[in-house]
Amino acid sequence: MTTPPVGTASPDPRLRMFSLLMAVASLTHMVSFPWWLGLISGQVLLAATLALLFFPGTPAVLLGFLAASLTYWFGRLPAVPNHILFEMLVHGTLGAAILAAAGAAVWRSRRPRRATKEQLLRPVVSIAFEQARPLIITELVLMYLYTVLHKLNEDFLNPAVSCAVSMHHELAEVVPWIPDGEWTWWPTILGTLVIELAIPLLFLSRRTRTAGLLVGLVFHHFLALHPHGGIYSFSGLLFALYALLLPDAVLRRIGDRWMAVPLAARVVSTLVVVAGFGVTVFLQLAAYRSGDGFSAANAIGYYGWLPLALLISGVYIVGLTITARTRSKVGEAAQAAEAGAEQPWRPLWIFPVLVLVNGACPYLDLKTTTAFSMFSNLRTEDGHNNHLFLPRLPLFGYQDDLVEVLQANDPRLAGLARSGDLLPWFEFRRIASSTRLGTVIRCRRNGEELMLSRDDESAAGREAFTPHPWWMGKFLVFRPIRPFGEPMTCRH
Numbered sequence: 001m002t003t004p005p006v007g008t009a010s011p012d013p014r015l016r017m018f019s020l021l022m023a024v025a026s027l028t029h030m031v032s033f034p035w036w037l038g039l040i041s042g043q044v045l046l047a048a049t050l051a052l053l054f055f056p057g058t059p060a061v062l063l064g065f066l067a068a069s070l071t072y073w074f075g076r077l078p079a080v081p082n083h084i085l086f087e088m089l090v091h092g093t094l095g096a097a098i099l100a101a102a103g104a105a106v107w108r109s110r111r112p113r114r115a116t117k118e119q120l121l122r123p124v125v126s127i128a129f130e131q132a133r134p135l136i137i138t139e140l141v142l143m144y145l146y147t148v149l150h151k152l153n154e155d156f157l158n159p160a161v162s163c164a165v166s167m168h169h170e171l172a173e174v175v176p177w178i179p180d181g182e183w184t185w186w187p188t189i190l191g192t193l194v195i196e197l198a199i200p201l202l203f204l205s206r207r208t209r210t211a212g213l214l215v216g217l218v219f220h221h222f223l224a225l226h227p228h229g230g231i232y233s234f235s236g237l238l239f240a241l242y243a244l245l246l247p248d249a250v251l252r253r254i255g256d257r258w259m260a261v262p263l264a265a266r267v268v269s270t271l272v273v274v275a276g277f278g279v280t281v282f283l284q285l286a287a288y289r290s291g292d293g294f295s296a297a298n299a300i301g302y303y304g305w306l307p308l309a310l311l312i313s314g315v316y317i318v319g320l321t322i323t324a325r326t327r328s329k330v331g332e333a334a335q336a337a338e339a340g341a342e343q344p345w346r347p348l349w350i351f352p353v354l355v356l357v358n359g360a361c362p363y364l365d366l367k368t369t370t371a372f373s374m375f376s377n378l379r380t381e382d383g384h385n386n387h388l389f390l391p392r393l394p395l396f397g398y399q400d401d402l403v404e405v406l407q408a409n410d411p412r413l414a415g416l417a418r419s420g421d422l423l424p425w426f427e428f429r430r431i432a433s434s435t436r437l438g439t440v441i442r443c444r445r446n447g448e449e450l451m452l453s454r455d456d457e458s459a460a461g462r463e464a465f466t467p468h469p470w471w472m473g474k475f476l477v478f479r480p481i482r483p484f485g486e487p488m489t490c491r492h
Contacts, residue, residue, distance in 0.1 A: 013255025014248070015129040016057030019065075020258075021240035022091075023052040024308055026069065027277050028236035029084065031301035032229065034284065041072040053270050059098060059125055066095040078370065078477035081492075083234040085358070085370045086143050090136050090241070093351040097132035098125070100345055131344045133244050137203065139355045140241055144200035146359035146372040148193060153386040155377035155488040159185040163375040163490035164192040171226045195219050209245045210320055216242060217313045224302065224309070228492065229294060232302045232309075239312050250319040273308070280304030363387075365395040368424075369479045379481050379488040381424065386488055398478065401425040406449070407442040410435045421480035426468070433467040 026049040036042025048061075048068035055061045069091050073084055080088075101124045151163075159165050159182075168188045172180035195215065202212025216238065224232035243251060258266070283304075284297040357364075361371040362380045379385070380392040381399040394400065403423050405416040412431055416423060425445060432441060432452070441452045445460070452464050467473065479491050 012057060012123060012126045012129055013259065014251045015062075015125050017251060017255040017258065018129070018240070018243050019052055019056035019062055021243050021312065023049050023056070023065070024273070024312070025087070025237045025240040026052075026065075027273075028301075028305050028308075029087075029233050031277065031280050031284065031304055032233035032298070033081075034281075034297070035076065036072065037281075039072070039075070041068075041075050044068050045072040050274060053273065054267070057125065059102070063095060063098060066091045070095070074474075077474045078367075080370065081230050081233070082370050082372050082374045083230075083237050086139070086355070086372070087237055089351055089355055089358075090139060093135050093139065093348065094128070094132045096348055096351070097135070097344075098128040100348065101125070101128040101131060131348060135344050135348055135352055136241065137244055138352045140238075140244075141200040141203050142352065142355045142359060143372050144196060144203075147374070147376070148197045148200075149359075149390070150362070150371075150373040150376035150378045150387075151193060151196075152388045152390075153376070153378050153488075154388065155379070155386050157189060158377075158487055159189065161377060161487045161489050162189055163377050164189045166490045167226060167228070167375060170228070174227050175225050203245060206247070210247075213242050213245050213316065217316070221309065221313070224305075227295060227298060229298050232305050236305055236309065239309060242316065246316065246319065247323065250316075250323045253323060254315060254319050276304060276307070363390050363392050365393055365397065365399055367476045367478060368399065369477050374492050375490060377488050377490060381422070381481055382484070384484045398424055398426050398476070402446060403428040404444040404483075405441065406444060408440070410439050410441070413441055416480065419480070420483060422483060423480045424478040426476060427478040427480075429464055429466070430468060430473060432464045435465075439465075 026045070030036050030042075030046065030049075036045060045068045048065040051061050052065040070088055073080055073088050076084075104127070105124050156162050156164065162185070165185050165188055168178075168184060169180055172178040196219075199212050199216045199219070202208040202215065220235040220238055224235040246254075261269075280300060283300045287293070287296040287300060358370070359372045361367045362373055362378060368378070368380065378387065380387065382402055383400070385392050392399065401424060403425050404420075405413050405423070405428070407417055408414045410431070413435075428443070432439070435454075437454050439454050441450075441464070443450050443452065450460055452461050454465055456462070456465075468476075481491075482488055
């Protein structure tokens, strides 16, 4: 008896386009955060990103890219932005789906009687894409909802310190056509909450996803204008993930149209993108060498990203418009296939659960940053929770063990002394344990004044200068907070 062949691994047009967009997002992160330049893992990630640009959707290349991305950013933990941690979970979701689909295909090929002919011939990458797609959409909705939930606190609603107001003012300083003034405060606060809540709610239904996508494109193009480092990188990641929200007919059509372009033209187009990336990085390095600093380099990165962002947005809009007009039988068949796609394998739901737990960390007495609480004014420490209705469960004690640095001969700790910020002991210990010999620190821990030095043999001294276990240091990170008699100012 002849065994039916296992499903082929030829690129799926949907996964091909999503791969291209993930590669563009990766390049965007690199021009936003230049840490990769001095690291071997960063060079490996660059090579894997370029390979994905030229061979999008190819399973081996895609898996190599996902592995390189996860390796590089894991090495940077915990010092990564919120959206990069989120991207790591997205990459883990897609990678696990590909491996699971490949494993299932091998299993079925060895036991063909237990599988249908359609299951045996179906491409592995198509199955993987369909398995990962609803999971990643769920993760995206959860992330958006957390960004709104964390902002429902007293200080975000206080115009004197609200992140919405301060970010709007900073944006108006660099973009002359944006109005500023006291009359903009409440519209900015309420508008931020309404838009950031509307986007994920619109994503929940296939009927309203197009509206949510269009609102998201406009909102995040506007937000990317802000001069804070990494915001356009966040927008770049979201624009890539928005491809998953397109109707199947649109995404397939875009992928097929791209592959219909002559090979030489596709190669030239990709080389233009790579050249643009190279010129952007070169100009950024020149800005650093000339003393212009991060602000100039960040602006250069934004203008290097903007053409691609506009192109991606335009392709989405044109694709939606054309498909809405034609309503072809092919499109209807693709929509039916999307509606009838297999449900994700249950073990893969661990990734949305991780997103759910990560966002809940401030209320579980765990970390207070990289929990999607960026620019939210949220404070949950030591019984001074400013959230309007969510309590913090006193489970681990990390947020109740606070330190006020009074004096130090280490620059980072001296900065805390000047600012008057409080810092959880966990984070204080991370900094203290990385200081040089001869470091002396005068601080107040939970009301008790301490004098700590590298030569200190007391229990508190030994604890302060002992590094955390690597796994705790990787996944727990806390932001400094204002004294409890003051409102919580805006922190990223």
